[in-house]
Amino acid sequence: MVTAEYPHWQTVPLRWKDNDVYGHVNNVVHYSVMDTVINTWLIERGGLDIETGEVIGLCVESQCKYHASVSFPGELEVGLRVGHLGRSSVRYEVGMYSKETVIAEGHFVHVFVDRTSRRPVPVEGLLRAALDELKGTFAA
Numbered sequence: 001m002v003t004a005e006y007p008h009w010q011t012v013p014l015r016w017k018d019n020d021v022y023g024h025v026n027n028v029v030h031y032s033v034m035d036t037v038i039n040t041w042l043i044e045r046g047g048l049d050i051e052t053g054e055v056i057g058l059c060v061e062s063q064c065k066y067h068a069s070v071s072f073p074g075e076l077e078v079g080l081r082v083g084h085l086g087r088s089s090v091r092y093e094v095g096m097y098s099k100e101t102v103i104a105e106g107h108f109v110h111v112f113v114d115r116t117s118r119r120p121v122p123v124e125g126l127l128r129a130a131l132d133e134l135k136g137t138f139a140a
Contacts, residue, residue, distance in 0.1 A: 006079025046130035057110035064106035088120035
């Protein structure tokens with residue numbers, strides 16, 4: 001379900017353990033998928049060093065709206081874009097699809113901080129360039 005609405009797409013396979021007792025992917029998995037797709041982008045494209053880097057991203061807000069159910073076996077096609085990029089923060093917008101059906105849509109806000117002091121720092125360099133790539137032209 002790749003569309004121009006999201007500049008980046010990643011396929012995330014569902015796992016057996018993702019299903020809950022009701023037979024569908026549990027809501028907490030959707031948050032994990034958002035976190036995984038975002039951090040994969042930041043590490044691979046933005047040069048974020050999650051183990052020893054001076055700058056880390058802290059989640060300060062997240063939300064997910066559920067539209068349809070999905071279950072293992074299967075996979076999610078996950079679209080990622082930046083809705084807002086500030087001086088030290090970014091709001092990601094994420095769409096999760098399965099077989100052309102929107103499963104869930106959410107957002108996730110990171111504030112980038114100094115690893116030691118936990119004080120906000122400007123988003124600069126390779127990280128800002130990677131986030132700029134995720135800005136699209138879309139109706140908010």
